[in-house]
Amino acid sequence: MHWTPQQLTAFVVVAHGATVAEAADRLDLSIAAVSQRLAGLQQAMPQPLLFRDGRRLALTDAGRVFLGHAEQILATGREAELALSAGSPQHSTVVLGVFGSAAATIVPPAMRALAHGPVTVETREVGVDELGAAVATGTVDVGLGVGYPDAPEPPLRGVQTEVLSTEELLLAVPPPGTPGALGADELDDPERITAYANATDWILGPASSYFGRAVRVATGHSRITPRVRHEVTDTAVAIALAEAGAGITPVTQRMVRLRPTRSPLVRLPVPAHREVVVRVRTAQRQRASVDRVVRTLAAIARD
Structure with missing residues (x-):
């Protein structure tokens, strides 16, 4: 079954007692446009939804069942639009791979800073030798680890590394x-x-x-x-x-x-020096939640 939000909207208005002409007026459409939407919806249904009762259309038993679902679908669509509208906070989960002293001194204050925002951080302990691979394969979204300029790790395709701070060995x-x-x-x-x-x-x-x-x-x-x-x-x-x-x-x-x-x-x-680094897939950095976590880790590491 395939339908459009416009078809569902016309159906809901008529189902609540409006004539086709009244529905057209409320929806700022022509009578023909409302009729076309109702007809298109009916074609997608295995059973009739409406029958004519004088000047109005009335619900069949199948139409009564479908009305609740149609209203729920439209409400969910409105909620989705609101959630994704400009300026609306979008809650998301970011999986953070952590290791050793760098994580122990940076992650707790970072989680406190993020606690009341739209991002939930889940941590996974990952060995420093496996951290880059964990990021590259998507096991974690962000990896907080260390690097050594004297023994740099080979770059991983699609993974970017940002140095957060440097400390002497x-x-x-x-x-x-x-x-x-x-x-x-x-x-x-x-x-x-x-x-x-x-x-x-x-x-x-x-x-x-x-x-x-x-x-x-x-x-x-x-x-x-x-x-x-x-x-x-x-x-x-x-x-x-x-x-x-x-x-x-x-x-x-x-x-x-x-x-x-x-x-x-x-x-x-x-x-000699050790670097505290964050690793993230380049494409993942486009996620607002991932970018927020990376920027928070960077601010705390450099404080």
Whole structure:
């Protein structure tokens, strides 16, 4: 069955007692136009909807059943027009892929900022190595993760990456009092840091991981080759081990905001950085809800 809103409107007006002439007047149409709309609607129906009762048209049993549906269809259409009209808020859900310290420090305030608006955010934890693929395949709408300029990831077709903020990669070293720890006067000495970092155990993720690979490239610029004794991917565990004197682990200020430490933080002789990035499919950025989420994440990350 196929009909138009114009046909349904003419039917509803007549069904509520108007003559065809009265319906034409209310709808600002000719009598012939109203008659054509009623006839077109009837042709689409398997049963008669109207019968003539004097000057007026009356509803058949099938017409009485159909009237409620016609009114509901027209009401739904009006609601849809209102929902999509200029300036009307359109509620939508955005799936946000999150990972690690970047997400932990940015996502909670972002969700508070978005809480009373037309966007609902659903989060999915995604490993940093899988985040780009999750965005590209549509598993998530937006991905909040990290990138390393020293080890850039290959671009993904149809996915754009926006850098939200940049932070320096630091080394959390065993605290004073640990056997062989750096002295207070050595923490700013690049040559001493290089020698110490090459002679001390490290707490670091595997070279097969993005973070582990990026750190190895970055430290290589400072002529440091990490001697990994503890292969750990969890940031809190790695910082705790460094604080216990087990070795050196790379951190950023966002990481230590989540897991404060007594370990001194020292700079690499050749500074290295980590970027907080948001990834989104280029086509998805046209969605107002996705754009709103990206802009909110950016504002908080840069604050």
